[in-house]
Amino acid sequence: MNPSELPLVSVVTPSYNAARYLTETIESVISQDYPRIEHIVMDGGSTDATPQILDRYRGRLQYFTGKDKGPSDAAHRGSFMSVNSSLQQAAGGVGAAVAGLIVVQTASGTLEHYDILGYVVVAAMLVVVVMLRGIDRMVSERAPAAQRA
Numbered sequence: 001m002n003p004s005e006l007p008l009v010s011v012v013t014p015s016y017n018a019a020r021y022l023t024e025t026i027e028s029v030i031s032q033d034y035p036r037i038e039h040i041v042m043d044g045g046s047t048d049a050t051p052q053i054l055d056r057y058r059g060r061l062q063y064f065t066g067k068d069k070g071p072s073d074a075a076h077r078g079s080f081m082s083v084n085s086s087l088q089q090a091a092g093g094v095g096a097a098v099a100g101l102i103v104v105q106t107a108s109g110t111l112e113h114y115d116i117l118g119y120v121v122v123a124a125m126l127v128v129v130v131m132l133r134g135i136d137r138m139v140s141e142r143a144p145a146a147q148r149a
Contacts, residue, residue, distance in 0.1 A: 003035035011037060016044035022053045030060060038062065098124075 011029050015022060022041075029039045039061040043050055046065070054063045098120050102113050 006034070006036045008036045008038060009034060011039045013039065013041045014044070015041055015046065015050055017046045017048045017050060019046070019049035019053055022050055026053070026057055026061065030057075040064075 013025055041061055041063040043065040045067045099117050102116055104112050106112055
C-alpha cells in the first residue's frame with residue numbers, strides 16, 4: 001500500500017516545563033515505523049529548556065507555545081489543530097474531485113464551465129468553516145468539564 005493512502009495518525013503532547021522528559025517523548029514518536037504520523041506539541045509557556053528542545057526538532061513536528069488552562073486544554077487545542085488539518089485536506093480533495101467533474105476541456109482545447117468552479121471553491125470553504133466552528137464549540141464545551149475532573 002502506498003504510504004500516502006494510509007490514514008494520518010496525530011500524536012498530541014501537552015507540555016509545561018517538561019524538558020526532562022520531552023526529548024525522550026519526541027524521539028519515541030519519531031522512531032515509530034508508521035509512515036504517516038504528525039506530532040503536535042502544545043507547550044503551555046514553559047520557562048525551562050522546553051523551547052530550546054522544541055526548536056531542535058523544528059520541521060519534524062509542529063509546536064505551539066502559549067499560556068493554556070492545563071494539560072486537558074492543551075490536548076483539546078492540539079486535537080482541534082489536527083482535525084482542522086484533516087478537514088482542510090479533505091475539503092481540498094473533494095474540491096479537486098468536484099472540479100474535475102465540472103470543468104471539461106473541449107476538442108478545441110478550451111475549458112468549459114470554469115466560471116462555476118469559483119462558486120464550488122467558496123461553497124467548500126464555507127462547509128469547512130462551519131465544520132470547524134462546530135468542532136471548536138464542542139472542544140470549548142468539553143474543556144471546562146475536563147478541568148473539573
